[in-house]
Amino acid sequence: GAGVSQSPSNKVTEKGKDVELRCDPISGHTALYWYRQRLGQGLEFLIYFQGNSAPDKSGLPSDRFSAERTGESVSTLTIQRTQQEDSAVYLCASSLAQGSPLHFGNGTRLTVT
Amino acid sequence: GESVGLHLPTLSVQEGDNSIINCAYSNSASDYFIWYKQESGKGPQFIIDIRSNMDKRQGQRVTVLLNKTVKHLSLQIAATQPGDSAVYFCAENRGGGFKTIFGAGTRLFVKA
Numbered sequence: 439g440a441g442v443s444q445s446p447s448n449k450v451t452e453k454g455k456d457v458e459l460r461c462d463p464i465s466g467h468t469a470l471y472w473y474r475q476r477l478g479q480g481l482e483f484l485i486y487f488q489g490n491s492a493p494d495k496s497g498l499p500s501d502r503f504s505a506e507r508t509g510e511s512v513s514t515l516t517i518q519r520t521q522q523e524d525s526a527v528y529l530c531a532s533s534l535a536q537g538s539p540l541h542f543g544n545g546t547r548l549t550v551t
Numbered sequence: 552g553e554s555v556g557l558h559l560p561t562l563s564v565q566e567g568d569n570s571i572i573n574c575a576y577s578n579s580a581s582d583y584f585i586w587y588k589q590e591s592g593k594g595p596q597f598i599i600d601i602r603s604n605m606d607k608r609q610g611q612r613v614t615v616l617l618n619k620t621v622k623h624l625s626l627q628i629a630a631t632q633p634g635d636s637a638v639y640f641c642a643e644n645r646g647g648g649f650k651t652i653f654g655a656g657t658r659l660f661v662k663a
Contacts, residue, residue, distance in 0.1 A: 442594070469649045480640060481595070481653035488649050496650075529594050536649060537583045537602070540642075542594030 463532030574641035
């Protein structure tokens with residue numbers, strides 16, 4: 439079946455521009471996560487959504503970062519006024535329920551020039 | 552950002568040998584632990600998980616051990632193959648909720 443889909447796979451943008459990254463989770467998965475992975479490093483938690491509960495935004499690094507999710511489907515991560523330190527791979531994952539593994543997309547590689 | 556710690560950043564093993572990748576976690580309230588494998592250019596892929604009411608779980612060629620006393624997790628890969636070369640992450644799920652925190656990762660090199 440279809441896995442988690444992210445678009446675009448690569449994005450190059452100029453410093454100061456806004457970018458929007460998209461994630462399509464696996465159908466029926468109630469939880470959706472965003473992580474950031476800098477080159478050669480681990481996964482940094484950004485935000486998760488679960489059903490109709492308020493999202494856990496505790497990992498968002500600044501107010502330039504925001505995310506939305508429509509019901510239990512598509513999510514978008516928006517970065518405003520991008521900075522060079524925002525360059526990273528942004529990974530989206532979804533999971534079926536509490537205490538179940540995350541299923542990841544292949545990420546969006548963001549490069550800020 | 553939040554992360555779970557690791558003892559070794561890189562590990563090099565001979566093909567056919569067993570590999571052991573270690574991980575330390577900090578939150579004693581964590582009750583679900585997962586190992587992921589990440590190949591270049593791809594997202595992490597689930598390998599095996601374990602809940603805090605267990606101390607060992609086996610899969611196909613992989614075993615996860617959990618020591619809650621010292622908050623330590625390990626992944627054992629039997630008869631390591633070139634296809635096992637990747638970065639391995641441990642992750643913890645805190646307090647039965649959804650928030651999942653990842654460690655820094657260990658890069659495994661398998662020498663033919």
